[in-house]
Amino acid sequence: LTHIYKTIADAAKIFQVAGGVGYEFSSLRPKGCFTTKSGGVSSGPVSFMRVFDASCNELKAGGRRKGAQMGTFRIDHPDIEEFINVKQDLSQLTNFNLSVTLTETFMQAVRDNGSIMLQFKGHSQADRKIQAKVLWKQIIENAWKCGEPGILFIDRINDKDPIGNITSTNPCAEQPLPPYGCCDLGSIDLAKLFSRGKFDWARYEDLIKIAVRFLDDAIDVNYYTLPQIKEQQLSERRIGLGIMGLADAFVKLGIAYDSSEARAISEDFARTLRDTSKATSKALAIEKGAFPSQYLSKIKDLTLIRNATCTTVAPTGSISIIAGCSSGIEPIYALTIERRHNLPGFEVIWEENKLFVDIAKEQGFYSKALIEKIKKNSGSCQGIDEVPKDIQTIFKIAADITPINHISQLAVWQKFID
Template sequence: MSRFAAPIAEQIWDMKYRFKDADGSARDVTVEDTWRRIARDLAQVEDTPDVWEDTFFEALEDFKFLPAGRITAGAGTARRVTLFNCFVMGTVPDSMGGIFDMLKEAALTMQQGGGIGYDFSTIRPKGADVLGVSADASGPLSFMDVWDAMCRTIMSAGSRRGAMMATMRCDHPDVEDFIAAKSDSARLRMFNMSVLITDPFMDAVKADQSWDLQFGGKVYRTVQARDLWNRIMKATYEFAEPGVIFIDRINAANNLSYCETIAATNPCGEQPLPPYGACLLGSINMARMVADPFDKAAHLDVDALNKLVATAVRMMDNVVDVSQFPLEAQQKEAKAKRRIGLGVTGLADALLMVG
């Protein structure tokens, strides 16, 4: 039986990823059972499932390949949960009905365990006219408070709280309120927040020019670009929020830019996605790829690495077909583009092992 490297690792497996019945009795007796459950589930879409189940188990064994939390917790459990960690939701319409339709979609996604990102730049600013009801708009931040309350109410699948990302363009009239929002320690606790920074804004910052805050073709206010940039930096220093997303750079570098426009990321910011975009994640454990660790002959086993990466990519691609999706639009988007994010973990350990 594989040993956990530390008691805390076993504790986290038991709390977050071990398959248990509703009464708390463990279906996964050992971590091998967890690996077998994942391998069997992801092999079911293969022509020869038995062969691939063993191949997938071998990749998981001894923590060589670590699928992300949603896969580890949900695969093979027959629960109505998604195996995707990251979602960006659809574009929020600038209407009361549309906004609350989007809130419902967010709640359904979170219930199945997905973290979500939203661009709130599409909602008209505070004080703007609401035609037909002779009222002023309450603005995107007030609706973010509603999202925040929803997220606190709906616990994500398993032992895990919901997570959200909110973005707002650097030229939105409410961007200054957005930047300052986290200075209130009780507000928007379920959100990470980032300002969408454009190339023209950075040009204006460098040239110390003025910057128009506008919505729907109407300029609401003009500020100094450098003042706005400094305000973001000060808030980030003091409250760790907001972050910045260089959105024009992301769209220019996106190899799918011909068929999608990105305006938000998943909650942790590592995965920029289009509306209804979804991504599943996994990591190669580099510490397990070192042959003869701490020895003079210590080296990275490149053949083993190549083989493991190929298997991991195949497993993650199968997740696209095996997973549940909270919304049909998410399923269509995932199956059309089959996005996966394969990264590395244990790099520092691997470097130590090879000296």
Template sequence: MKPAFSQSARDILRDRYLWRDENRNPIEKPEEMLRRVATHVAGAERTLPLQYKWADEFYEIMAKLLFMPNSPTLMNAGRPSPHGQLAACFVVGVEDSMDSICEALRKQMLIHKSGGGTGFNFSKLRSEGAKVNSTNGRASGPVSFMGLFDKATETVQQGGMRRGANMGILNIDHPDIRKFIHCKDKDGTITNFNISVGVSDSFMKKAEENPCGDEAALLAEIADSAWRTGDPGIIFLDAINRGNTTPELGELTATNPCGESPLYPNEACNLGSINLSLLVRDGEFDYETLRGVAAVAARFLDDVIEINDYPLPEISQAVKQTRKIGLGVMGWADLLFRLRVPYDSEEALALAENIMRTIRETACETSVELGREKGVPETLAHLGRRNATLTCIAPTGTIALLAGCSSGIEPLFALEHTRVRTQIDGKKVVMKQVNRCYEEARKEGLDEETMKKVFVTSHDISPAAHVRMQGSFQKYTDLAVSKTINLRHECGVKDVIGAYTLAWKEGCKGITIYRDGSKQSQVLYTKEDEEKALEKSAQENARIEKKEKNALPPSAAKPRFVLKRSY
């Protein structure tokens, strides 16, 4: 069967995913890409009959757009060593010594080169101005060293297309926490990092119980910065460790760049997402098909662990010790549209829990079966399954575009919007899009009251409803949930503090807020802002064209394959 990609998806595949020759011309078709991925991943199976069987199963769920793995898997599966790195999420440890900092920098650069993103917790680094006994000097502090990692990211492009991404975390009790909170106050500073403050339950309790205390003031300072700039986010460290299935290996303190994968140093996690928008039968949610897709997808992700060509041996060792996989969802907003269920309703919250519970239970059954087939690592014997984690909800920006559905568990940004996409040559393409479910409902003549209630967008939904939805999915998610709490421009700092407190109480493992218009550049624009997006993209394209006039010819110094990477 041929894959059900739309023309827009095929354009994205051409620009970013299909293998290319030395002249940057595609040398495979979208269906050949999926067959390449399915066949390579199924190579982890023990016998040829099983490899053929599972290659067909893997191809089918991708070709039907029911499941998509993360971007590195689509791009790199089947590439010869050392280019076949298939995971997106990594964490690198940083200790308080120059040797450790340099080693972390080396690992970051190799991971970015391979197509992955990195996360760090810098809390072990001594504060700015602290004495360094070995040199009798003074320490630069974690924020200064973050700048070094940021600059390294500028110079290492993933597959020749774009720079990598990072997460920087600093715990709330670090002496330099205020400098960290404000390190991205100006646009253009530390541009390749998302940043989050690691907070404890005790800090949140004190902030709530004493509105005039130091903790409440510091929480308000975090909220004010996030209100103005979108940074920092918050990581709830105790919630992360309550959900840690391997506490004997230590505490979890860091996550991948988007915050959905809390991992140990040197660990990686490969992710994939089920397209919920296609799972509607006769007006009801199709749990039977969900179970079938989840079982095949969980096996796919476990097989990726075996055939992945990790950038460092210590990463391979750490990954195979815990075998963490992250099966999640996308197309949630589209599903609710098709079922005529409002996003901010109790019915939607209950459906979220039921769906995620079903995915987790199915993935667990698959993991147990795999453990019997292939043997369970000794460190996971107490879990009774093969994989330390099974579920995770990622942002799914580009793979949702490939699947033709809404991103992750987010509500739609707008029913009609303009998206700015970067092509392989760096030029901007402005795409005008209207949600398909919305168009179908209008053609059906759905009554105005139902349209208004069901077809809500991110700014129609209260901050509390955003947070409660994240909490509902988190209940059956082993790792974490990547979600942005989108606020209208007129929302205040108190709304941000309220969202933080509710997220902590709901058991979320982290929270990110973004107030509309708080950054100079955005990926999505409402219909009203379309002219601004067009003008800005035209200016950027003109700048690129001018630069290209003095560039080397396209064939100069190009690798055999030029693969593209997108988070």
């Protein structure tokens, strides 16, 4: 119990400086199991998540917004069904994103129509067997109903990580981290790297080199809320350089997000990001030294490198708005967007996609009436007669992209991201 409330206190300090926190809750004993000190029974991990949620609700991150939290939970914990279904009540855990950590054993059982054992060490009274597809179906149905839980392939994450010991992520889940690990992230806006209609590959590589050095320097000058975070980050020196504006870049190239051409170009973007960032980090290791934990890691016998990880793809929800580009590697969300703010006089702001407006004006089919039609069409220009077919093709929004084409684009990037 002391450790639980110590974690809540640590999290509160992080929220005060506008940070977010990820936790792994399946280390807590299942509901109904006997406790050693009080002789009572445990209320279970999900009940303690409500305590974390209430604490977060009372603290605004940096005094400006509510703190962000990620809660992860192993698929083989006896209370997994309660975790999967908790957000069917939308008033529950409103300050949490939730993800189930899936094992290779579980996924194989899903494929084989087999069962898995739910168990917790030292509390065999909670052990039970369940069909894997029962849990899989619950995850899918809840994700469809309320967007959660997400899924993390935890065995794959730890297999690919140079050190391992990963059980959770940051609140948006782009960054798997060890206990007390922290994010040091940056994103390059691909849409800004065009010159005379062509993508400037040399400038892209130069920016990657600068960004890796910048993020590495940030590790040394950063203010760390907790000493454990500083110790962890200085030991592994994890950075996460990624991109944003991918969908906008496709528009400037005149190709559709869901095309094979787009996936081929993404492969070039992602490979360049990986290769250049790794080469820069290796050069930094010669100049300043490797990350201290490399000598104890899975890559101890490989070329010295400054940073345990170099790349990530963040959602860039806020910074893409500031930069005026599409977010991360996602499709354009909509051509017209209603944003709601707390600023007096700016409670509701309608935004129009600048690239679309510029092309529409240049080709002479822009009008306020057209924008109203797009608004009524859920932000999409598909099927609107005033919009030329070739423009409809390159301006497909997220809702116009099929799930398989969306996943195919993500899979291209996944091959090259730490």
